[in-house]
Amino acid sequence: MKKLFGLIGCPVHHSMSPLMHNDAFKQIGVAAYYHAFHVEKEHLQDAVQGMKALGIAGFNVTIPHKTTIIPLLDDIDETALQIGAVNTVVNENGRLIGYNTDGEGFVRALCEELNIELTGKHILLIGAGGAARGIYFSLASRKAACIDLCNRTVDKAKELINERKIPVLSRAYSLDEAQQLLGNYDIIINTTSVGMYPNVEEMPLSLTNLKKGTIVSDIIYNPLETMLLKEAKRCGAITQNGVGMFVYQGALAFEKWTGIFPDTNRMKQIVIEQLGGKRHVNR
Known part of the structure; x- marks a missing residue:
């Protein structure tokens, strides 16, 4: 049987x-x-x-x-x-x-597919929901320099930081604040559903201040290339989808x-x- x-x-x-x-x-x-x-x-x-x-x-x-x-x-x-x-x-x-295998699954994919180490990296997580929780915790174990969060509701990002009590520098920002600070980050990760099919024209935030060579990862895999990744690629970023x-x-x-x-x-x-x-x- x-x-x-x-x-x-x-x-x-x-x-x-x-x-x-x-x-x-x-x-x-x-x-x-x-x-x-x-x-x-x-x-x-x-x-x-x-x-x-x-x-x-x-x-x-x-x-x-x-x-x-x-x-x-x-x-x-x-x-x-x-x-x-x-x-x-x-x-x-x-x-x-x-x-929970979500966070470790993401980190394994990020490191192995892009052949990178996370030690000393400055990371921004977009979102503070269920997916962000697992990724946030798993990233912290890899000795990143900082893991900041931005969210439509800043209090929710603050709550996640306070709840997890992870021994790594973390700050909570609004989406508008994060947009101004994008140039400070080595890795930017979208953990929200913004841009997922059928709303494929949407982006969680503007990438105007993104620096060339930044890694932009989106946990969405349908579509395979979200609007966020398309725009990031145009800005000279290294991009990765959620597959x-x-x-x-x-x-x-x-x-x-x-x-x-x-x-x-x-x-x-x-x-x-x-x-x-x-x-x-x-x-």
Whole structure:
């Protein structure tokens, strides 16, 4: 009998996780199947209980459940607790254990795809939501010189900085303030959904003051090249889209479920082909 894995979120119809994981199971010869489950907010508790009752071996968690699922699980990994969000759950002998692979997935993709070290870098995160939490925490462990946050609501950025208590210099700015300071940063990361399909003409902030050679990364992967990345490339930046983060967070989850780290190049190709484009890492 095949082991069952899955994804819970709202919505999930657009997710490429089933294609990516089912291919990986096939490649390593594991009898397993991955299915996406649409779960409304008000049904989350029932869904989690159902996952346990059905003996589902593990599942991913996406918007809007990454934070609200925490009290419904039997145990939370220390990193996920510090981040304050869960995106991966492992069923360990009937106990549901929550993990977070988002932040580490992003950092692995950033460092490996662009062949960089983060030590001493000045970094700006755009956004202060769930994705920003994981990335912020994971970046801090790489000895960056500073990790500043800008957000439409400055208080939310301040709250994230105060909550995480990360031992690295961090300041909170409004979007307008951050636009004036862009020249101070080596790496700028958009963690918001601004520019995601179908609102592909939108940008989270203006890049007028961006300096040439800055790395601009966008966690969005649909479209493969957001308006932010197009504009950054015109300004002479090094750009990276969100395919790598999506793949690596999935690969790290897969490893937690199976003990095997999958072929990330193959995973990337599946995602790119599904999106009908070429992988975009511009140097």
